[in-house]
Amino acid sequence: MRAMIMDALAEPLEVREVAEPAAPAGGVVVEVHATGLCKSDWHAWVGHDDVALPHVPGHELAGVIVEVGDGVERWSVGDRVTVPFVMGCGACEWCRSGNAQVCPDQQQPGFTQWGSFAERVVLRAADTNVVRIPDDVSFEAAAALGCRFATAYRALT
Numbered sequence: 001m002r003a004m005i006m007d008a009l010a011e012p013l014e015v016r017e018v019a020e021p022a023a024p025a026g027g028v029v030v031e032v033h034a035t036g037l038c039k040s041d042w043h044a045w046v047g048h049d050d051v052a053l054p055h056v057p058g059h060e061l062a063g064v065i066v067e068v069g070d071g072v073e074r075w076s077v078g079d080r081v082t083v084p085f086v087m088g089c090g091a092c093e094w095c096r097s098g099n100a101q102v103c104p105d106q107q108q109p110g111f112t113q114w115g116s117f118a119e120r121v122v123l124r125a126a127d128t129n130v131v132r133i134p135d136d137v138s139f140e141a142a143a144a145l146g147c148r149f150a151t152a153y154r155a156l157t
């Protein structure tokens, strides 16, 4: 697949062919139909976050599931989905109480793993983290919800 590769901090990204991702146990692969660009991407790009290079940024995404890993119960190929950019482990006390945003074992596409500036992205613990997009909501609108809406909602509530 093609992805935007960050080889060095604060340098231009390059579009290159990389290996196809595979769905891990409990996770899915999503074909990216829309992705946002966020100030948090800039923080990772200049080195404020501890990302491993080479890296693929992007954490505001929406798309269609193209592969489902072992053990996933709620999702099928073809589902239109998005994700909050903090993905909980799905198993700990925080996740089970509905507070995956503070899971100590969290993953973040575009930070702790390769993100959505790519044709496909892996989303882990899919039964906990993945969110269905209603048919009348566009991929572009949905891609903006996981980071921006979830951050504002958690701050206010």
Ligand SMILES: [Zn+2]
Residues within 6 Å of the ligand: 038, 039, 040, 041, 059, 060, 085, 147, 148
């Ligand atoms: Zn963001």
Ligand SMILES: [Zn+2]
Residues within 6 Å of the ligand: 088, 089, 090, 091, 092, 093, 094, 095, 100, 103, 104, 105, 106
């Ligand atoms: Zn957790």
